[in-house]
Amino acid sequence: xxxxxxxxxxxxxxxxxxxxxxxxxxxxxxxxxxxxxDPGMGLRLxxxxxxxxxxxxxxxxxxxxxxxxxxxxxxxxxxxxxxxxTSVYFCATSRDVEYQPQHFGDGTRLSIL
Amino acid sequence: xxxxxQNSPSLSVQEGRISILNCDYTNSMxxxxxxxxxxxxxxxxxxxxxxxxxxxxxxxxxxxxLNKSAKHLSLHIVPSQxxxxxxxFCAAKGNAGGTSYxxxxxxxxxxxxxxx
Numbered sequence: 695x696x697x698x699x700x701x702x703x704x705x706x707x708x709x710x711x712x713x714x715x716x717x718x719x720x721x722x723x724x725x726x727x728x729x730x731x732d733p734g735m736g737l738r739l740x741x742x743x744x745x746x747x748x749x750x751x752x753x754x755x756x757x758x759x760x761x762x763x764x765x766x767x768x769x770x771x772x773x774x775x776x777x778x779x780t781s782v783y784f785c786a787t788s789r790d791v792e793y794q795p796q797h798f799g800d801g802t803r804l805s806i807l
Numbered sequence: 808x809x810x811x812x813q814n815s816p817s818l819s820v821q822e823g824r825i826s827i828l829n830c831d832y833t834n835s836m837x838x839x840x841x842x843x844x845x846x847x848x849x850x851x852x853x854x855x856x857x858x859x860x861x862x863x864x865x866x867x868x869x870x871x872x873l874n875k876s877a878k879h880l881s882l883h884i885v886p887s888q889x890x891x892x893x894x895x896f897c898a899a900k901g902n903a904g905g906t907s908y909x910x911x912x913x914x915x916x917x918x919x920x921x922x923x
Contacts, residue, residue, distance in 0.1 A: 727911075729913075736913035737911075742910065794856060796853075796911060798851045
């Protein structure tokens with residue numbers, strides 16, 4: 695039982711490049727979300743999904759896109775990377791929007807040069 | 808506007824003593840509160856939680872206290888162990904009546920160091 699799997703673990707990009715951070719879960723959870731963690735800021739919600747085909751914006755959505763075509767996968771896309779998007783990104787899931795706690799992956803450390 | 812605040816960036820405690828981590832919130836629409844623990848290079852892991860209808864929840868060495876009138880919660884770890892050294896985040900979930908429904912809002916985190 696892998697839980698929440700994030701790939702890659704590390705990535706370095708140049709400004710303007712695009713990339714997709716992958717998140718996969720095998721717990722059949724309906725609710726999935728993306729956070730970014732920055733020093734002194736805690737974790738901030740980027741986008742979330744309450745089920746396949748449904749996504750919505752969180753606190754800091756600008757510069758990111760998401761889609762949810764299956765229950766298992768919730769990729770996060772950076773359209774044109776900027777240095778301000780240098781951060782550690784975490785994917786989290788829970789059974790549904792109401793149920794807690796959320797379970798987190800081990801994160802993707804992203805550096806934008 | 809930081810709706811959940813952990814005003815102590817760090818806390819240092821001797822092994823065997825009590826660790827008290829504090830968290831304040833401003834949004835009265837929060838109905839559930841959680842503490843997560845995070846080690847370096849790992850994702851946050853759930854530690855303990857409390858519903859807004861309770862004022863205390865205990866799980867082994869960990870106890871969370873909620874003071875709704877003060878909009879304050881605290882995590883007590885007794886006795887503290889070196890393995891407890893980590894970053895601790897408090898988080899709050901919005902209830903069904905607000906725009907933060909189901910979403911978690913996190914504090915900035917407190918680095919706990921437990922010295923042997």
